[in-house]
Amino acid sequence: MRLICCCSALLLLVLLPRTCQGGNILVIPTEGSHWINMDILLQALHSRGHNLTIIRSSKSWYIKDNSTYYSTYTVPVERSIDKEIITRIMSSIIDFERGALPLMSFLHSSVGLLDTVIEAHTAVGEYVSAIIDDRELIRTLKDTKFDVVLTDPCWGSGPILAKYLNLPLVYNVRWLIPEEAHFAIAPSPISYIPVAGSGLTDKMSFFQRVKNMIFYVVSQIQAHVAAKQVYQKICEKYLGPDEDFYQLMIDADIWLMRVDFVFDYPRPTMPNVVYMGGFQCKPAKPLPQHLEEFVQSSGEHGIIIMSLGTFVSELPADMANEIAAAFAKLPQKVIWRYKGSRPDTVGNNTLIVDWMPQNDLLGHPKIKLFVAHGGTNGVQEALYHGVPVVGLPVFFDQYDNLLRLEYRGAAKILTLSTVDKDNNFLKAIQEVLNEPSYRMNMQRLSRLHRDQPIRPMDNALFWIEFVMRHKGAAHLKPASLSMSWYSYHSVDVVLFLGGAVLLVFLSTFFLIRCLCNAMCKSKVKHE
Template structure:
């Protein structure tokens, strides 16, 4: 019996050995992240890779304000830089944007600020390119990177440093992406007809009038201008210096093996896509966990009325004082309890029903059965979490893509949007009452939640599969189209069209010449006969 048991165990090990090898394969991943909320997303992928047995190394600057040097989930390479984007710079930029929307800046100052913002935008990418240049200049560092035998580079292409590094090391490239240095990621890789695909920032849906399509086209040209003259030259200089004079940065960016898109078509408007684009929208979402006891006690004290939560994202802990007073006064008139992430001065109009917190477990609160509505700025993470938990949203967009994100929820009947420029107590209270008491908002968000959850594989597991797929096969070149290698006139078949037009012109010219010749000959014969 003992001999049989030994042979049985041996047979099980032999039969299961391919599975064991597959599961236990440890990859070596180099990550080039970016700061802010983008790091929150990237860190989720890093933790998942670490949990699956992969070795993860991140590249960070010595002035990083979000990305810690030490972590149980990754090793780090710290690059010394002279300057970088900091929290103060970002927050000042946001507050300027809020002042513009609230009409507190004159027309002349508005245009002056737009010029300054464009300069800051260009400066930011110059700093990013300088960090990549610092890596390439350090021969010891580059030698260490090359000898580490990484399987791939995982990066957020909103900054171009990771793209440059992957191509310098000649490694497969995987994007954790929604944004490129300029514009939304799809525009660089997939056909994007401007007739029904809105440019982010326009605030348009996929159903545009003629005037909106005209404005959409103008916004697209503006995007191309920013890319060509404000952003790409910084990265192109590094390409010429370290990757070769004939290397085009935009083509390098398009040539990534895999694009892990942080959206899905429950959220995004339908549009053309490509084989190497994988949609992992909501990958950061998860079932709600129990709240800390003090927070749970506060939530339970709300009784049948429930609670409302408000957060304006990781960057905006406080609003202008007068605006915070209006919102606090509106909250004070509600029977619900309020949990508000607010790090600024306590509003004088704050009611006893409102709890101010420095931080909140947003995902767990959104999944709590007593939560009734979510007042949010419209960042991608918060919108996806609201969809996951089926929570109606009252949106107060502040900057970047937030209005466009909220518009997608509003188009599907799950949100209302307020303009911060006209926001006051009465407007805020009326909109919040509408979201709270009109059943269609919750019903529509719950329908979106069911659609989002009804898929064969969790988004995070899908992302892990495809990252490991690229590791196993040393890339995913078979999924890439050749469009990124084509000049623009060939991509749009302008050369073919010109040749065909020229052929038609020659044929018509020949036909006219023949007809003219025959007519002339007939006339000559007639003259002779006369």
């Protein structure tokens, strides 16, 4: 008995430092919905004893200055990616999409908004410069002895600061500038991997592959323009003239990818890519009393919830009225997260709220349908709880996210140009409600998603702590990250081998020619 107690005590002493000893994590987050999922990850890291420090701008509207689980440094800036910029972009997209043809929509999103996108990146660049120019802040950051930088690389601030502070780098990632992250580091044949914004699946016809190629070229031009005009200049100023921003950006130790292959299409990947799709999802908690009473009043018909995400706070009045009128014709109760003016056509069955516990409502037994814009967080929560979706995408990846569900028979997509015409909204909702296959397909995806050997959150936490323990994960980085494009694609090897074959061919040709000439001269002399 004494031996067992001694062994138990020894085992506890061995394990205790590893489980309780916290590290110092520097977090460089992004605003909006990206902060929502980052915040969930930070709370989990704090619960494991880690010290979290966040750098935020003075214009931040999502990231609070005071928190019980992280400390902050607030950097004064003149401008930032704030509500004004985002609202302007959203309003422009909604107004344009309602009357645009597909080609014009593509040109508007890829070219028409380029100046606005560059403006946003420029604001981020000024923020990075303000951080590095603050010598007192930089001295404090260096003295703190951080173990790792955790950032979302959809903007360029995190990679630059990690390099400047010479710290290991972990990404909470799905998007880079402005492409899906896999395209930057993993083999990505565009013959079957759709580019963001293309609206394609992994099964493409010839002309769809042509379209995919065009979208790929445009996205690369956008990335090149943004990187060269904004971030490359900052790299040259603070890191040296030989530092290439693109190489710096793809040199993260671990990429925590916010998808999994139940949701996304199968594709090549890399050893330092860790999949944590649905890491923010969790079982539903009890609803507040007023919401529970409203939900229970739905009876056997159940409830529908609608949310268009963080950035779309209101819709054009005529569209909002059409949506409200459609809801009023349904037997279900509806909870609609909406901050705009109250539509005139709201029915007695519809509750309009500024905020709702989305995850808890999606996990409620009476939920029947989720009307969503297609953001990654909401789509993953719907998948986790097995709730079918009617999608109303607004911009960027939202249509592609919803398409992945529609392709698997778990969602129905409407566009901004058709949602308020010919009762399309009402018809789509009734179709998904009345056709059992939508719910069955979504619940099948939910079972696949949940059937994993380790929870996505635990997987993410392990790899963050792995990088902290080992000061990086260089052994997982492929050599391709440091190769030039012509070496990666073996263009130089092909040219060399082609040249060698040509040389052999020409040498043989001239040798035969010389022999023939010599034989002819010998024959002439003999005659």
